[in-house]
Each structure stands twice: as C-alpha cells, then as structure tokens.
Amino acid sequence: MDALLRLFSLIPGWDQNVPAWASITLAGLVAAGLCLGFMSLGPVGYVYVERKIAGFMQDRLGPMRVGPWGLLQTIADTIKLLFKEAIFPAAVHKVMFVVAPCLVVTGAFMGFAVLPFSPTWQAADLDVGAFYVIAIGSLSTVGLIMAGWASNNKYALFGAMRSAAQIVSYEIPAVMSLIVVVMIAGSLSLQAIVGEQAGGLHNWFLWKFFPLNVIAFLVFFTATLAECNRTPFDIPEAESELVAGFHTEYSGFFFAMFFLAEYTEMFVASAMAAVLFLGGFAAPIPALQTVGGFDIGPVWLIAKAWALVFVHMWLRWTLPRLRVDQLMHVAWKVLLPISLFLIVVVGGLLTWPATANGFPWDRWVGWLLSALLFVYLATTAARAWRWHARQVREAVA
Amino acid sequence: MTPAEICTKLQEKFGADVVGPLVEAASPFVVVTTERIAEVAAFCKADPALVLDNLLCLSAVDLPKEKDQPRMEVVYHLFSYTHFHRFALKVHVPREGARVPTVEATWGVANWHEREAYDLFGIVFEGHSDLRRILLPDDWQGHPLRKDWTDPEFYNGMRVKPTEQMAERALKGEEFGTGPFKHDPDNAHVPGSQA
C-alpha cells in the first residue's frame, strides 16, 4: 500500500486535490484487487502443477489432452466448475449453506493483507501482523463448521467436527513455534521479522540457535500443514472415510470456493513459514535482492512459498492418512511439548545476561549444544534408515 | 478319521437319529433327524475325536420330484482344522412349512448361510437370532430357488417381465437391444482355425 500511495503522489497535483482518506481507500482497493487476482488465479497453476507432480510420482503422465502438455486443463476445469449448477439439497439450511464457503474463502484471503512481498509491497503493515494471520486463520474453521452443519448430512457433520478439532488443536503448536520467532525478532510486525533476517542466507531465523529453530520450523510447518487439511492430516475431507467431508453436498461454484480456499490457505501458510523462518522476501544472497535496480523481493517470497507448497504436494502423494486419535496424539503429545520446550529454552537463552550482553551464544554454548543435537539427530536418522533397510531386507528375504 | 468311522461314531452316539449313511459316495454324508441337528452339530464340534470346528458350507436343495418323498434338504459340509477331515450332515425337511433348528451357536458362519437358505428357499431356522432376507430385497415375495418358482410379473408396481407385445415382435424376428453389432462379425474368432 505504501508503494501505491507513493505511486499516487507521483501524479501531479494528487496530494493537493485528493483527500487522504480517498487515496488510502483507493490504494487499499487496488491492493485488494491485486491480492484477489493472485489468489483466484493461483489455484489454476497449483492444480495443474499438483496433477503433474502426482502424475510424475505415480508413473503416469497427468493431464495431456487440453492444450500443449495439458496446460489448459485446469482452465477448462475452472470454466466447467463455474458454469455447473450449484445444487441445493432439499434439507440444507440455505443461508448458512451459502455463507459458509464465502466465510472460508474470506478467511483464507484475508491472510494476504499482511503478507510482506517487499518492504513497500504489503497491503497493510500491521504491528500485530503475525497475530493477525493466526487469528484470521481460525475464521475458516467457523466456515467449515457452518458448511458441515448446514449441509444436514452426517458425513459433512463428521467432517466439520473433525476439522474443528483438528484446526483448534494444531493452532496451538503453530502459535507456540511462532512465538519463538517473535521473541527473537522482538516484534509481531512481519516487516520487522523479515527485516531482522535481511542480508543473506546465514541471517535466516532458521539457523538462529541452531538447531532449535529448525525444530521450530518443522513444528510450524507440520502444524500449518494440518491446518490446511492436507495429507497426512486430511481427515476432515478424507475421501475414503467421509466421502468428501464437509463439502460433500457442495457442487459447482460453491465447491470451487472450498477448493480455492484450500489452495490459498496452502499458499498463505507456506508464505508465513517463509516469512518467519526463511527470510521472507530477503534474497539468500544480498546481491540477488535487486535486478536492474528493481527489488525482486516478491519473486523471492513467492519462490520460497512455492517450494514449501511443493513439499505439501509431495507429502500428499506419499503418505497415508492418520486416524483421528493419532492426529490428536501428534498435536498434543508431540508437537505441543516440543514447542513449549522451545519457547522455554529460546526465551531463557534470550534473557540470559550473557546473551543479552552480546555473549556469542552461537560460538560457545550453542555450538556445543548444536553438535550434541546434531549427533543425536544423525544417529536417530541412521537408526531409522537401518530399521527401514532391515524391514525391506526381511521383506525381500 | 475316515468318513466311515465318523459315521459309526455318530450312530453310536445318536442311534436312530442318524440314518441313511452314504459313506461310499464322493462326498460322504449322513442324514440326521431334523429336531436333533443342533445337538449333532454341537457334538461334532465338541467331540475330541471329531472336532469338526469349521462349517464349510450350508446349502439347501429343493427336491420336489424325489420318488420316496418330495422334500428339501439342508446340507452341512464340515471340516476340522484339528484332524483335517471332512464330513457332511444332511437334514430332510418337508417342502412346505420347513423348520430346522439353527446351528448358529456352534458355527458363527451359519448365521448368514441360514439367512440365505431362508431367503432363497423359505426354510425357517428356529432360534436364529436375526432371520431376515439377506440377498433379496426386504419386500420380496417368495423364495426363488425353489423349483416351483415362477418369475413375478410385477415388482412394486413395476412390470419386470417382457410384455406379450414384445414377445410377439421378438418372435417375428425384430431385434431388441442388439445395437449396431452384427451377430456374426467378419473378424469372429474361430477357435482352432489358426492351426
């Protein structure tokens, strides 16, 4: 929005003739329009890419018929979805049935408002940006429960209840690991968080207090994966159990809205992970931050987010789905203790006088601890690999 | 144990209630008095020398033209996972109002097999926990595997038999539902012709 306001002020006589509220409104509208365009066109790309990735992993081609390499397939699908009749089953609560997908899309979309694409390209630089994203993220839960309840279908209700339980549970570890970053940055503003990480790869929060923040990143990623209802946490819409979960009764455009929301949430969650841990719009090498005098921060953020979206897809096409109780087990007995532990340790290290006075934590205690943890992780990984190899060997024998 | 031994053992225990042993046939069996089939079944499973713990198959057969007496038969094929021998029990029941004690308590699988026999033959298994139709719709009338079964003309108000009109047209040589396919396509596979 800052960039837009600056752009407006370049127009001769703008500042004198247009009142401030009007130009802010206009800038807000333009920013919203841009985000909306990005959000609604994005899934066209994601769906194509997801289908191609799935095809690659499953030893098949994926869409190949519409357009070269099937490039136009999702466009055709989108058009089909938009023109399909939206069916209202007789027993649904019509108002809630319509409001629910709108609410879900709104919840997903509002996350865009604070995503910092560059120091100036940000719809709104809220002081509580990180908090805002989390708060808005739960809005979609309300929409999902409404959808499930309004559908008047037992499967939809099951899906809604599962999603409510799941999102509420996984929000806690997500917030906890976010607090780790907020404590380090000392601010809830996403601009400030990215600003702290500027100046190259080694400044990313991912490496801070190595390996503590790596764990925090993994916790955050897992938790947001669950919040997006993606495999292995896709139990609210588990197609083999609940038919389609909360959107069983939806068709046509309303179904497309749920679809849109899912992919948008995926992007927002990945972008948040990128902002919090991977330097956001900051380039890994400072020299690559600008190309020909232009700040290519947005490209970096989107690239990082898409890389994480790819991991989402990768997991989806590899793993089976957890059961409800196992899902809760992961949230409350694995992720939550880990993130609590991280808060205590990182918080303690931050308030430790030596660190506060500039004691090089990373150089002394940190490296020792890092080395120990590294050894532990390596042996665990090796053990896991050996176990796995033995499984395969025994199976083959 | 050989079938003959099993037969002797059963006859020792149940006397005249186990009759008509036919142990020389390909699948040996004995005929048991209807009322005592549950007891015989329980004995077959419990006796340490028999341990026929597995009911392989429970089938009903309709024999309306049998010379000595028109009847239905219920056949129990048994198997032992302990001694690995096989045997069969048979029960003769009248064609109308047939009632047989259930053997569900002895072999769990009999539950569904008996429901099937009830569904398709109309044999009522006394003491069965859940004797409902199993394969046919709940509102079906009649028991179609009986030999005197004729197809109904209507089911729930829907005509399910071809009408006389259709039959006449078919007799005149009109084709129904054959589509564009010829009966003898040029590329018909003639077995053995490639040799």
Added chain:
Amino acid sequence: MSAGITRPVTSAESVGWRIDDIGPDEMILSMGPQHPSTHGVLRIELITDGELVREARPHIGYLHRCFEKHCENVDYPGVIPYTDRLDYVASMGNSLGYALAVEKLLAIEPSPYVSTIRVIMAELQRIASHCVAVGTYGMDLGAFTPFLHLLRDREKILDVFEWTCGARLLYNYNWIGGLSHDVPDGFVRACREIVAEFDKVTWPELVNLLIGNRIFIERTAKVGVVSRELAISYDLTGPNLRGSGVAYDLRKAEPYCGYENYEFAVPVGEGKHGPLGSCFDRNWVRVVEMKESARIISQALDRLEKLEKTDVREKVPKRAKPAKGEVFARSEAPRGNLGYYVVADGTAVNPYRVKVKSPCFTAMSAFHHVARGVMIADIIALIGSFDVVLGEIDR
C-alpha cells in the same frame, strides 16, 4: 415424501435400526451402498458415538444377480462365464474352482500340460488380485500412489491374459476338462519378464512405499484383531485365516492341479507390530503371498517348457451330463477357499443345484464381531483388510 409407489414392506423386522435402538449420544450412520471405500455396493449400518463405533451391521444383496438360479438354467459349460462374474477381480480362480468341481463329477483328469497352464494362470491372477487388494487398501488409508504403481503391474498380467484368451477381466478360460485356448508362442518368456520385474521392482517398491510406512503400520497393526477361534468359527479362509496364524492353504493341504509338485511357503501372520490377526497381518500375508506366487510361476514355467504339448481341448466333453451325484469341491482362490457344491440329477445337461461358498461372504459375516468398538476410520481399514469383492458376496 411425494406421492409415489408405496413400498409394501412384508417382513415385520424390516431394515435397519430404529431410533429406539440407540442411546442419547449416539447416531446411526449408513455407510454405503454408494461409498468410495466399501469396495462395491456394500452397505454398513453403524451406531456411532462420536468417532467410536458401538455396533456395525452389514447389509448385502445390492449386487445380487441370481447366479445360482442362472446355473440351474444353463448347461454345465455354460455356467463358466457366470462364475467369472462372481469375483470379478480374480476370474481365473473362480472358473478353475467350478471346472474342478464338475471334473470330479464327470471323473475327468486333465492332462499335466493343462494343469500346469491352469496353475500359471491362477497364480498370475493371484498376483493381479492381490495387487488390487493391497493397492486399494493403501488408498483406503489415504495413500494414493502405491495403488497406481500396483495397477501398472497388474496391467501387464492382464495383457498376458488378453494375449492368451482375448479378455482382460472375464476370461471364460478354464473349461471343464481343459482350457479355451492354448498359450501363445512366447508366453513363457513374457511371463518370465513379468515375474522378474515383479520381484525386482514392484515388490520392494511396495514394501518400501506402503508396508514399511510408519503411518500405515500405526493405522493397521492394532486394529481389527481376529482370533484363531473366531476365524475358524466364521470360516474365514485364505489370507484372512492365515493372518490369524493358521497355516492352512488348500494348495498344500489338498493339492489340486499338481500343486504338490511346486515348492512354496505358506505365509502366516506374525503379529510383528501388534497382536496376531490384525489388519496388518492379513495384509502382510497377501504381500508375501504375491512373492510366493511368483515363485510358483517360475517353477511352473520351467515345467511347462519340459512338458509335451497336448491339445488343451482334448478332454473337453462334447456333452457334459454327469451321473446322479453331488460334489463339494474347494480351491484356493486369491480371496480364500472358494467352494462349489454341485448337485447333478443324472437326467439333465444343466446342474440341478449349484451353491457357491464364497470366502468374502463368510468373511463379511464375521464383520460385526470385529467392528465393535473401533473408530470410523478403522471400519474402512477393516473392510479393506478382509478384501471383499461384492460380486462374490452377493452372487
């Protein structure tokens, strides 16, 4: 309901549970017949308390095609195409079972050449069928990729079947006393390639991607435990029985088609990751069985090369009219022991009575025992682990 045909419900107990049957916190959930994971048109009624299932009751019959009635109205060889449609995922095994039963009635002994081809076809079919079983099982649990990998390899087996008899699903191949077609030239080589690729690529890939997966084990290992006693009482057979630790395989115990000439193991559930007889064990037995089938195929191919070629229709009777008698013959189909009870009255060319003991039917009848107290997601895992095919249950 709008005005329409009123259904005259004749039986008093009618269908389903009523509202009085459930407690205040419970709900009746009707799963199927149109449900993605009931493996066909199976309907299961559940009484659920939240995610927990208190009671489950399967309803079958949605795919009933009057197989047994049809059999009484066609001649003995004419039944074979109908048997193909019983278990449409493993048609070769069905027609083999029927052919064996009628051959016993007619006292025909097919030549070793025919028997060897039958063994090869049955084992290829077993691999193909288990590919579908394990693949869809993975899909039931949310893993989509293994399914497509396995179907890819099933395709190759179907290609061989198509090459041999012209059909890919319903073969009409095992005739009474013989086969419909001899194997084509190059058949042995093609089969060897399939087996080699299966051993080298598909099988390790399957174990790697699905069976060894931690989530897969967690989802299956402690779920749906069938004890030995329950399995025998409910006549569970095949992999379902062996998953409960009973090493009984008809190919070993009552060999037919010359199975006694082949060397193979009978895999049983080991209770590796939980109690014996769990979903994991049943599935594991299937996975290992595929490997054993590949072994049998290799040996049978060696045998086939050495055997003298005979006309595969040499002993096919012109007019099958057995003497009065009855036979109950079992064979080891991929889903368990498939039994045919065939009664001949000695006067007609059509069977007097044919009853099929379907392994899926008996497995499904034990379902309500196992499904008590599990979660909804486990219901899906359970159906998949019994590997039922509704075409065979409903006949």
